[in-house]
Amino acid sequence: MHAISASFCMAKIGRLVLILSLVSTLAFTLVSLSPVDPVSAYIGIDRMQISTEQEQRIIERWGLDRPAPERFLIWAGNVLRGDLGQSMIFNEPVTTVIGKRFVTSLWLMASAWLLSGVLGFVLGVVAGTNRGSPADRVIRLYSYTLASTPSFWMGLVLLAVFSVSLGLTPICCATPPGVSPDDATLWQRLHHLILPAATLSLIGVAQIALHTREKTIDAMNSEYALFAFAQGESRAGVAWRHAVRNVALPAVTLQFASLGELFGGSVLAEQVFSYPGLGKATVEAGIRGDVPLLLGITLFSALFVFTGNLVADILYGVLDPRIRIGTEEAK
């Protein structure tokens, strides 16, 4: 654990503070530029039925009569105390909404993350070991095509095939209709998870497979691989005993560093499958003008992406002996 020194921690914490404060400033500026009137967005169709006094009361209660910089300072002060405000559409504190929704999304994101990681890695190693073979061609064609596939369309296709035509999987939501998330059995949850997770995984496989393929080709052309071949090791043996270990680390770090794309993918997948997670909440907050929730989710997602990059950095330093010993020698 030498790689995690005090200065490394300080630098990362400083970076996090800088990024989060910049992100919140940018997000708040964007939101206050919006021509969407929060009061109308909140009230919706009943806009005509409230009096100007009531409207004035709402504006005062939300502090909308004050100038934007002042509102920003109040909001930022509250955020520092851990209070992200009250979500308008869910009528709950933003932190509660994000917490609850994130747990639901976490199931989806974690399973897609694992599945795409493992599958992509295996495909990448197979393609890289047998470069130019039919298997390699198929895997490459698949990955390049998937890179230009809209993920929401992929979800629609899966929905049309497996839910509508074959009737194997449910059409929407995270639990059967009428069953609250707390009462749902593990099987019911998994059953509803299959298609959204498959959508995200099928798309996510492409990047990791192509990346692993490149790294495997490098490893198979390396001197240690040549030496192993000279000793009579088979191709599969070199791949399994020598290449995989060298390729695994970049693959794992890439997987951590792409948490942002995973988050974006889950927004689209949750919309297709009406999966009540954080992504669906983001879309609702954007469309119905729930400013506190939108700001909260923005901050949370920035933290999420930062954590992924941080883990990738730490993994590189801790697990890769070359970098670890390099930093030790530098000292």
Added chain:
Amino acid sequence: MSTLARTPALAERLGITDGRGRAMWVLGLCLAYFATLLLAAAFMGDAGLSTDFPNKKLAPCFEFPFGTDWLGRDMLVRTVKGLCRSLGIGLLAATVSSVVSAALGTLSATMGKRTDAVVTTLIDLVMATPHLVLLILVSFACGGGATGVIIAVAVSHWTRLARIIRAEILQLKQAEFVMVSRKLGRSPWWIARRHMLPHIAPQFTIGLILLFPHAILHSAGLTFLGFGLSPHNPSIGILLSESMRHISTGYWWLAILPGLSLLVTVKLFDVLGNSLRVITDPKTSQE
């Protein structure tokens, strides 16, 4: 026998035996596809867009290759028009993005340390949130609508290309031929024009073309989520989000075919960019 002897000569004359010749052919075919798409949209007329109840909910057949929707509108016409609209938005957004990235990348590499720090922080800031969250935020800030989608896609896609251009210029500044040229007393402007531009221009063009697929997919995704673009002007995102309401009742063609044509179009842009790279990159001239 004579045909056999002539085949390789013909193949060679057509230029499909070497990498560049093949890339040229691929390039031509891609351009032909885009031209066909634009011409088709221009000549199709609006007849297919009006409601036609006797012909509603038809599965793909000879007369309606893409089927018709629940109002009897021809899905082929809607898809072609929608594709053109999506292409237009993607093109506009990608062009704006690439101009921003060229400007910021150049500034960052040439204006000294402080500007560089500001620009790199700006890049980190844009990359700090998931792409889609930023898109939603910007489109919310613009109050939705087509403008919102265009601005959102335009201001969020420049980071990668800006990094590439910055790195390229920084590298060129240290290159020996630039150093020698400077010692020979050439003005910075002359060096920029004669030594740097020939290196940057292809990178920039290819970066721009490879931005299209991302821009088109993201604008379609954003529209699909319900931001921007009204249902009266069909874009692929709108078609797909409409189809979501009908997919559970078995009208698969409403979703599958428009999405598939979007996939093909985006993929062809990718192929176009990569072929152009093969043709312009001196390193691949021997392949």
